Every structure is written in structure tokens, then in C-alpha cells.
Amino acid sequence: MTVSQTSLGSHLPVLEIKDLTVKYRGDTRSTTAVDRVSFSIGAGEIFGLAGESGCGKSTIANAIMRLLRDPAEIAGGSIRFGGSDVLALGKEELRRFRWQDVAMVFQSAMNSLNPVMTIGDQIVDIFTTHAGYSRKESLRRAAELLELVRIDPARLKSYPHQLSGGMRQRAVIAMAVALKPSLLILDEPTTALDVVVQQEIMAQIKDLQHQLGFSVLFITHDMSLMVELSHRMAVMYGGRIVETAKSRDIHTAPRHPYTQALMGAFPPLTGPRVPLTGLADGVKFSNIADLREAAPGHFVAPVSPDQIPQAQVALEGAHP
Numbered sequence: 001m002t003v004s005q006t007s008l009g010s011h012l013p014v015l016e017i018k019d020l021t022v023k024y025r026g027d028t029r030s031t032t033a034v035d036r037v038s039f040s041i042g043a044g045e046i047f048g049l050a051g052e053s054g055c056g057k058s059t060i061a062n063a064i065m066r067l068l069r070d071p072a073e074i075a076g077g078s079i080r081f082g083g084s085d086v087l088a089l090g091k092e093e094l095r096r097f098r099w100q101d102v103a104m105v106f107q108s109a110m111n112s113l114n115p116v117m118t119i120g121d122q123i124v125d126i127f128t129t130h131a132g133y134s135r136k137e138s139l140r141r142a143a144e145l146l147e148l149v150r151i152d153p154a155r156l157k158s159y160p161h162q163l164s165g166g167m168r169q170r171a172v173i174a175m176a177v178a179l180k181p182s183l184l185i186l187d188e189p190t191t192a193l194d195v196v197v198q199q200e201i202m203a204q205i206k207d208l209q210h211q212l213g214f215s216v217l218f219i220t221h222d223m224s225l226m227v228e229l230s231h232r233m234a235v236m237y238g239g240r241i242v243e244t245a246k247s248r249d250i251h252t253a254p255r256h257p258y259t260q261a262l263m264g265a266f267p268p269l270t271g272p273r274v275p276l277t278g279l280a281d282g283v284k285f286s287n288i289a290d291l292r293e294a295a296p297g298h299f300v301a302p303v304s305p306d307q308i309p310q311a312q313v314a315l316e317g318a319h320p
């Protein structure tokens with residue numbers, strides 16, 4: 001029995017993260033990559049985690065999946081899935097948790113398909129190993145899965161190199177939802193694809209989510225995509241969440257100046273062309289007082305340049 005079957009109550013959030021802190025240990029000092037991050041995702045909700053490269057998004061995803069390895073360490077906080085303590089799961093529970101409860105599509109997932117196995121054999125493997133189905137039943141389900149992501153089931157016999165990038169990514173997404181997880185984590189799922197294919201994949205994910213009802217943790221630095229896909233989102237900066245709100249509110253009225261800057265840096269996917277902007281004039285993100293003044297009541301993450309040199313450099317670069 002999976003964690004979701006045993007303990008997902010109708011009103012419990014599917015995922016609940018409280019004060020999660022993750023550090024990477026260095027020779028002389030540690031870097032706090034994720035700093036007291038809290039958020040929860042409801043059943044059937046698409047929740048987004050946005051923020052520039054290096055702000056800690058993937059570290060959170062890997063912490064949820066219990067994939068963090070040395071020198072990373074969870075220094076505090078909790079991760080609960082359907083009421084169960086993810087950080088306390090044993091080896092066997094973890095094996096089930098990873099495919100049946102939560103599945104993740106990584107940034108470069110389409111390149112992680114086994115090049116010497118057909119797509120069909122790779123999907124069949126999931127069913128035989130994790131669900132105990134016979135090969136015949138697994139093949140039948142593999143064909144159904146490909147149809148679900150609008151790939152001709154004849155492609156079961158294809159090798160990854162015989163598929164386009166978009167098809168490979170759709171196949172990976174199909175694999176992720178094979179065992180009907182309650183939560184799908186998508187870490188920059190379309191970064192390597194062109195804009196048209198990106199749109200197709202996003203529409204597909206929405207469609208799948210609608211049909212299968214899973215929750216989604218969608219990770220991207222692309223605010224336009226994020227606003228389009230997610231119901232609610234958190235914006236991260238330097239390891240901390242600076243703003244959490246409904247995505248449509250972030251779209252129409254971002255409160256935090258860093259969110260405003262991120263929104264201004266991406267062209268909208270639909271509607272008229274608008275000029276892109278960097279950081280708002282006069283806002284210095286190293287200056288905590290400016291941030292507090294610009295977003296009273298919404299500033300939750302004091303950030304100092306020495307805490308997050310990488311983010312600081314990026315921000316300075318965006319606003320010469």
C-alpha cells in the first residue's frame with residue numbers, strides 16, 4: 001500500500017513543507033541553498049516554484065524526492081506527504097514513494113532515456129518492476145500511456161534517437177505518470193525545447209493533470225510559463241521564498257519588487273508585445289530597507305549579498 005493510499009485525507013494538503021533548510025557543506029564553510037522554506041500543495045493543485053538559476057528550486061525538488069547526496073544535507077524543517085514524514089521513510093517505503101506517490105521529470109529528462117532500449121521496453125520495465133504486471137499487461141498499458149500523450153503506440157518499438165526532442169520529453173512525462181502518482185514534480189520540463197514544442201508539452205501536462213487529477217510542483221525560471229500553467233506559485237530568491245500568491249494575482253499585481261522584476265523580464269506568451277524590463281528603477285536588492293518599503297508586509301526574506309553572492313551577481317548584471 002502506498003503512502004497516498006494509506007494517509008491522504010480529502011482535506012490534507014498532498015505535500016506540506018515547513019521551514020526546510022538545506023546546506024551544501026564546503027571545505028571551509030557551508031552554503032545555505034534553501035533557507036526556511038515553507039509551502040504546501042493541495043490535491044489537484046498546480047503549484048509553481050519560480051526564481052532565477054541558483055535560487056534553490058532543484059534543491060527543494062531533490063529534497064522532496066530524498067535524492068540529495070553529499071555534500072548536501074537537510075539542516076532543518078519537515079517534508080510531509082499525505083501526512084507521512086518523507087524524511088523518515090525507510091528504504092522500501094521510499095522505493096514505493098518515488099514512483100507511486102511522487103514522480104519527477106528532471107531538467108534534462110529526455111536525454112536520460114536509455115539509448116539502447118526501446119521506448120516500449122523502458123515503459124514495460126516500470127510496470128513489471130513497480131506494479132508487478134505481466135509483460136503482456138505491461139505492454140498493453142504502455143501503449144495506452146503513449147496514446148495518452150498523443151504518441152502513436154507503434155513508437156513503442158522505437159529507440160530514443162528515433163524520436164524528436166518533444167516526443168522524447170512526452171514519453172518521459174508518460175513514464176512519470178505511469179503509476180498514477182498523486183504528485184508530479186516537473187523541474188524545468190521544457191527548457192531544452194523550442195517555444196512551439198514547449199507550448200505543446202505544457203498543454204499536454206494541463207490535459208493530463210485534468211484527466212488524472214494529480215497535483216503538480218512545477219519548477220521554472222520562466223515567469224510567463226509559470227503564470228500560464230500554475231494555480232498558485234512561490235517566488236524564490238537566494239534560497240528563500242519572497243512571495244506566495246495565486247498565479248493570476250502575481251500576473252496582474254506582483255507585490256514583491258523581486259517578483260515585479262522577474263515578471264518584467266519575460267515576454268507574455270499571449271497578448272500584445274510589451275517592452276521587457278530588468279529591475280525596477282531605484283530598487284537595489286541588496287538593500288533590505290528598500291525592499292521592505294517597496295513591499296510592506298510582503299517582504300519575508302532578508303537577503304544580504306554575502307549570503308547569496310551568485311544571485312547578487314545575476315541581479316547586478318540585469319541592471320547595469
Ligand SMILES: Nc1ncnc2c1ncn2[C@@H]1O[C@H](COP(=O)(O)OP(=O)(O)OP(=O)(O)O)[C@@H](O)[C@H]1O
Pocket residue numbers: 024031033051052053054055056057058059060071072221310
Ligand atoms: N552539489 C552542490 N554542491 C555545492 N553547492 C551546490 C550543489 N548543488 C547546488 N549547489 C548550490 O545550491 C544553490 C541552489 O542550487 P539549485 O540547483 O537548487 O538552484 P536552482 O534554482 O534549481 O537553479 P537551476 O535552475 O540553475 O538548476 C546554488 O547556489 C548552487 O550553486
